Amino acid sequence: xxxxxxxxxxxxxxxxxxxxxxxxxxxxxxxxxxxxxxxxxxxxxxxxxxxxxxxxxxxxxxxxxxxxxxxxxxxxxxxxxxxxxxxxxxxxxxxxxxxxxxxxxxxxxxxxxxxxxxxxxxxxxxxxxxxxxxxxxxxxxxxxxxxxxxxxxxx
Amino acid sequence: xxxxxxxxxxxxxxxxxxxxxxxxxxxxxxxxxxxxxxxxxxxxxxxxxxxxxxxxxxxxxxxxxxxxxxxxxxxxxxxxxxxxxxxxxxxxxxxxxxxxxxxxxxxxxxxxxxxxxxxxxxxxxxxxxxxxxxxxxxxxxxxxxxxxxxxxxxx
Amino acid sequence: xxxxxxxxxxxxxxxxxxxxxxxxxxxxxxxxxxxxxxxxxxxxxxxxxxxxxxxxxxxxxxxxxxxxxxxxxxxxxxxxxxxxxxxxxxxxxxxxxxxxxxxxxxxxxxxxxxxxxxxxxxxxxxxxxxxxxxxxxxxxxxxxxxxxxxxxxxx
Numbered sequence: 342x343x344x345x346x347x348x349x350x351x352x353x354x355x356x357x358x359x360x361x362x363x364x365x366x367x368x369x370x371x372x373x374x375x376x377x378x379x380x381x382x383x384x385x386x387x388x389x390x391x392x393x394x395x396x397x398x399x400x401x402x403x404x405x406x407x408x409x410x411x412x413x414x415x416x417x418x419x420x421x422x423x424x425x426x427x428x429x430x431x432x433x434x435x436x437x438x439x440x441x442x443x444x445x446x447x448x449x450x451x452x453x454x455x456x457x458x459x460x461x462x463x464x465x466x467x468x469x470x471x472x473x474x475x476x477x478x479x480x481x482x483x484x485x486x487x488x489x490x491x492x493x494x495x496x
Numbered sequence: 497x498x499x500x501x502x503x504x505x506x507x508x509x510x511x512x513x514x515x516x517x518x519x520x521x522x523x524x525x526x527x528x529x530x531x532x533x534x535x536x537x538x539x540x541x542x543x544x545x546x547x548x549x550x551x552x553x554x555x556x557x558x559x560x561x562x563x564x565x566x567x568x569x570x571x572x573x574x575x576x577x578x579x580x581x582x583x584x585x586x587x588x589x590x591x592x593x594x595x596x597x598x599x600x601x602x603x604x605x606x607x608x609x610x611x612x613x614x615x616x617x618x619x620x621x622x623x624x625x626x627x628x629x630x631x632x633x634x635x636x637x638x639x640x641x642x643x644x645x646x647x648x649x650x651x
Numbered sequence: 652x653x654x655x656x657x658x659x660x661x662x663x664x665x666x667x668x669x670x671x672x673x674x675x676x677x678x679x680x681x682x683x684x685x686x687x688x689x690x691x692x693x694x695x696x697x698x699x700x701x702x703x704x705x706x707x708x709x710x711x712x713x714x715x716x717x718x719x720x721x722x723x724x725x726x727x728x729x730x731x732x733x734x735x736x737x738x739x740x741x742x743x744x745x746x747x748x749x750x751x752x753x754x755x756x757x758x759x760x761x762x763x764x765x766x767x768x769x770x771x772x773x774x775x776x777x778x779x780x781x782x783x784x785x786x787x788x789x790x791x792x793x794x795x796x797x798x799x800x801x802x803x804x805x806x
Contacts, residue, residue: 361628364610364613364614364617365592365613365625365626365627365628366625366626366627367627368627369588369589369590369591369625369626369627371528371529371588371590371649372527372528372649372682373681373682374681376590376591376627376647377627378591378627378628378629379628379629379630379631396600433679433681434679435679435681435686436679436686436688437675438629440629440631442600442632443789443790444789444790445634445706445752445789445790446790447790448790448791448792448793448794449792450790450791450792451792451793455674458674458675459674462674470675470676470679471675471676471679472675472676472677472678472679472686472687472688472800473671473675473688473689474688474689474748474750474798474800475689475792476689476750476788476790476791476792476798477752477788477789477790477791478631478632478633478634478788478789479598479599479600479632479633479634479755479788479789480598480599480600480601480602480603480605480631480632481603481605481631481632482603482604482605482606482630482631483603483606484603488629488631490627490629492686494681494682516783519765519768519769519772520747520768520780520781520782520783521780521781521782522782523782524743524744524745524746524780524781524782526683526684526743526745526802526804527682527683527804531745531746531782531802532782533746533782533783533784534783534784534785534786551755593784595784595786597755597787600789633786633787633788633789634753634754634755634787634788634789635753635754635755635756635757635758635760635786635787636758636760636786636787637758637759637760637761637785638758638761639758643784643786645782645784
């Protein structure tokens with residue numbers, strides 16, 4: 342199965358890629374690397390639902406946090422497809438960077454970020470297995486609970 | 497206009513590049529990539545002015561935060577010029593990483609980071625349009641309000 | 652002296668590389684770059700000692716923080732050796748990213764991260780001199796006081 346077919350089998354329709362909310366671009370290719378800007382938990386309507394805003398451990402809890410991370414990953418994939426024409430041109434997901442807006446005592450960060458990692462592995466299979474850094478931060482743009490950036494090796 | 501000429505037209509004199517404040521170096525080149533260490537809002541005198549210290553939403557507000565981000569970007573450019581001899585050897589700004597020291601309820605982070613992004617685009621034009629990740633963090637070295645790291649594709 | 656010999660001279664035995672604690676992998680190679688996932692201050696027993704948990708400025712202070720950063724760097728080296736077979740295949744440490752769990756008023760972050768940087772330079776010598784970004788974050792996975800990610804240029 343190709344990534345595009347797996348995506349379809351998962352029942353996921355990629356949204357229109359989010360526009361950068363400031364003076365930058367959503368992706369840059371350099372050599373064989375595609376660098377994707379940090380993506381927020383913007384839904385298909387271009388807004389972050391209230392359930393995906395705020396801090397883990399205060400406003401957002403486990404399942405909602407994982408869902409927010411999954412939405413960020415979907416937005417990463419939307420940008421990658423827009424950049425490449427097809428996700429089938431991804432050779433490897435090299436790295437995901439996960440930023441989780443968290444109360445200082447919320448440390449179950451890995452489980453939240455799995456919402457993003459699981460989706461990427463579901464779509465790309467073995468080629469989706471990535472290096473990852475997950476940290477809890479004090480705040481994120483637009484009050485998103487999660488932000489995910491990515492680096493892909495591409496065709 | 498070349499980047500060096502645009503910089504001059506903007507009236508910006510790059511400072512002597514800041515020395516690393518610890519056991520590391522301000523940049524490393526690998527292949528066609530130039531990786532710049534996180535730069536703080538150090539002014540031309542090598543100090544962070546009181547107005548660019550502390551947290552966004554508590555000690556520092558919008559214009560001063562943007563100015564801090566702009567100073568970080570100027571320091572990124574100073575390192576890049578020192579590494580390359582001339583900014584005209586930059587082929588593309590691939591990515592900026594922006595870390596904003598923020599109170600948990602300060603989420604207008606994208607506008608702050610524009611202080612850095614706008615400068616990079618002003619200097620490099622189309623080649624300055626970069627991928628970007630902006631997050632709010634609990635503290636930064638030397639109490640800088642902003643820290644900016646960068647990756648360039650170079651000649 | 653090669654990196655492997657220096658490591659021995661330093662009296663450091665690398666632990667078994669930590670398994671990823673979630674659905675990702677500890678390293679990915681793309682071209683000449685080896686990207687290492689964020690490593691926590693897990694000791695040789697696979698646990699984070701109480702002295703290396705919590706926030707700098709609240710639960711953890713200078714020497715213990717530096718030791719936590721050093722342990723993270725040892726875990727980075729363990730992953731690099733596992734990926735490459737030998738640290739002697741490292742051509743350059745390109746970048747370390749240091750995330751320090753910190754109280755908002757703890758800003759002596761560079762000194763903490765030196766625990767990681769000093770070790771890398773001790774092991775790799777001139778080739779160990781790296782670009783670096785250090786930030787203070789609100790929380791880290793498993794309540795680790797420090798997390799360090801890395802990028803190496805490899806043979």
